[in-house]
Amino acid sequence: MAQIPSHVPAASYPSPAAVVQLLKPITWFPPMWAYACGAIASGAGMGDRWLPIATGILLAGPLLCGTSQAVNDWFDRHVDAINEPDRVIPSGRMPGQWGLAVAIAMSALSMAVAGLLGPLVFMAALCGLALAWGYSAPPFRFKQNGWIGNGVVGLSYETLPWITAATAALGHAPPTITILVALLYGLGAHGILTLNDFKSIRGDREMGVASLPVLHGPDMAARIACVVMATTQLGVILLLAQQGLSTGAALVTLVLVLQGLCMLRFLRDPEGKAVWYSAFGVGLYVSGMMAAAIALRESSLAAMTVG
Template sequence: RIGHMQRPALSAVAELLKPITWFPPMWAFGCGVVASGLPAEGRWPVIITGVLLAGPFVCATSQAVNDWFDRDVDAINEPQRPIPSGRMPGSWGLYIAVLWTLLSLLLAWQLGLAGFLAAGFGLLLAWAYSAPPLRLKRNGWWGNAACGLCYEGLAWITGAAVMAMGQWP
């Protein structure tokens, strides 16, 4: 049909966003919350928002970005993945990566300046890791540093920072 854009199935979107990868940054954010030494009482909305931001938003964005920019290699090595298999038609992988980036920033804004800046930095690294011209993943030092920082370090520090906002001397 002319003018009809095929949409991906929800299952293909979920597979693209790779929920199995969300746990480490969610856990790291929680560790940062605990490491802050501050009571969770009255802060549950911030904690839940941060956990969701770390996993289903920022980490999921990184997965979509990576799969979009790896689509040619995945067509050979991982043809069953959503983009090379055609279950994620056209440019939907890119659209989802951009949309999830924007949604992540919107959610991050709810965590104040520290949460927003941390998420912005993490998202910038996610795009730099996979997208040309930087494509940090091509270098073992830069690529691994970006992954380690985003999956664990940044989420941990952000958890502590958003808990402590307004309580620093």
């Protein structure tokens, strides 16, 4: 097993900056965005709901997602010592058992805030928290297999926040079309997670983590990621078109075409362009999510008016 570097002077507790770095604010965006999409897609009025919606976004991003990052870094500390030794735990800036302590404290805080938003949100948050721990921690450690682990994260980061927000805003389960769109975007996020695996191929291979680039090689993994992202968005386009939401379908089609152009460049050099594609292609992907959410909102408002 890889040894954690000890070149940094030992400290008895982490600095606030180290705690923030452990929670990785840059990763909070996807679930926060998905929660916002769900709230918008519900068609519920936002004027008197801004506080619970804002609290829900806080729960999805800094709290639950931040917790998942702390859990993952704690149980991945030996892999990170190979792949990214400058991270807070292997570098020594998060000493001793503090990484685990932060993960546990954030879990408790997440559930306390979820409890303020009602039983439906609490149960959804509990499910998300269980998946976060199961993804990284033994005995499940879903991330050991890229097919399973990436699917768990995609559903946790996209589908679950979207449906939770819509349910909380409406006070009941959202329409089937909303659930299906949220499910498709969560499944498509499997490809996004595969992109993230390209940066850690060496360490994953050494530590026995069967990510898709390790299982199938970088070229095939890149093709799989692109196919997964493209086909799920085609499903969204068909669902929107079937509901007569032609503008939303056209906008999602446009962002998919632009992603396709980016994919062509990515597929020519998967390892060299994975980070580049994550910046441009994923940005387009989440733009399509919002376009779909707005289309669903217009559909919901029209149905309320007719009703």
